[in-house]
Amino acid sequence: MSALPGGVSVSHLRVYDWPAPDGVGRAGSGSPHLHVASSEAYVVLGGSGSVHTIGPAGFSVHPLTPGTIVSFGPGVVHRAVNDGDLEVLVLMSNAGLPEAGDAVLTFPSAVLADPAAYREAATLPTPASGASDDEIAAAARRRRDLALEGYAELGAAVDRLGPAALRPWHDAAARLVRMLVPHWQDVWTRSVYAQTQATASALEGLIRGVAPHLAGGSVTATAAAAPPRRYGMCGRLQTWPTSP
Template identity: 45%
Template sequence: MTSRTGPSTDSGTGEGFAGLPGAVAVSHLTVYDWEAADGLRGGTPHLHLTCSEGYAVTAGRGAVQTLATEGFASTPLEPGALVWFTPGTVHRLVNEGGLRLVVLMQNNGLPEAGDAVLTLPPEHLADPETYARAVRIPEGAEAEREAFARSRRDLAVEGFTTLRAAWDAGDGKPLLDFHRAAGALVRSRLADWRARWEAGAARAARETGVQLGRLAEGDVSHLADARTRSRLPHARGVFGMCGRLDTYVV
């Protein structure tokens, strides 16, 4: 067996990857029960550009509406259900009563850095500044923040309804135009996203490769670096896109 000293790492930082398994992000979500113009209650439609997302339903009933180039779907949600989807899937949570989820996000660090674009009408997607004014919840009293979160949800539902109606009518151009607008909005952030990914999900995967290589050589010394970590929520009841979030810093 090969001997060595120090913790298992391929980055030279002196410590191994300390994030959650697979470099995921996790939060608890209580889905909004605000009624929208179409009579449904729920969250703000949006898509992610580089991150898959998963739901583990813990309470209540509802559905997730999705729109992609494969078409529109509505997937039921109930306790015990596990649903996930890939980047580019426009999704809208519908709350039919007490819907609560554990949300798993790929690439911890990227969702928090803005890897999501709401399905606002095209005039709000013209440039990053215009978009930011429409989506950034301002500082202020709780009631003011809630009112803004609700108004941006309604605006996104309006845009989502238009995209879905066009797709159902056989016109895919509005959805593809939305994809292009979303990509343009985040282009200036890509260098930061790559740095976050390199330090997070990419590093976690590389470290597994290093460990597999060492095991193949009979080197099990990284097992001596085992650690246990725990966290309580860093923030509770944050106004998110789909509902109130309890979030963690890991």
């Protein structure tokens, strides 16, 4: 079961302060990407910036200041833009899926068309492989810059063709994750679906005036993962386990 209600995962994000090749963001930018199955929400804790999205409504810029909440569903390409010390609490549906490949970066179309090339470009070295933090950071920045190349390609296509230009990118994303889906189905069944079924059962009992589920109430306390933060798509992440 998820550590948070409804199969939600949570992480604390410090958006990258690396200057972007296209000059967007006074302080830096994250890596544009989309999710194929999960929804995401930004709850802004501090700093300033914006999230740029490309979806069925076209291109949009959503300002981010403390207290702002912006959410976006599967298929919406999003890019976190840092204008200064941007920190965000990130909520994701389907805990376990985003961590298992649900996010697809907007690499150039030639890379998206080749699963092996995509995996090579998307995978970062790890401390376990002997990589230093500086080496991991450099690889994350190269990955970000490659995603921005594809993002510029996608933006130009949307300018020409409108939101219909997203269709080939969505199709490529679906092909890339297809082999992962059986594992996702297992994760989702044991977390989100199980919680949904438990709620359905509770409601059926309550409508009859009985509540046996209340006797099984529990409390779970979960600590954040210890530093150092890992390099995510949009910035440095502090994460919480998705299961107690």
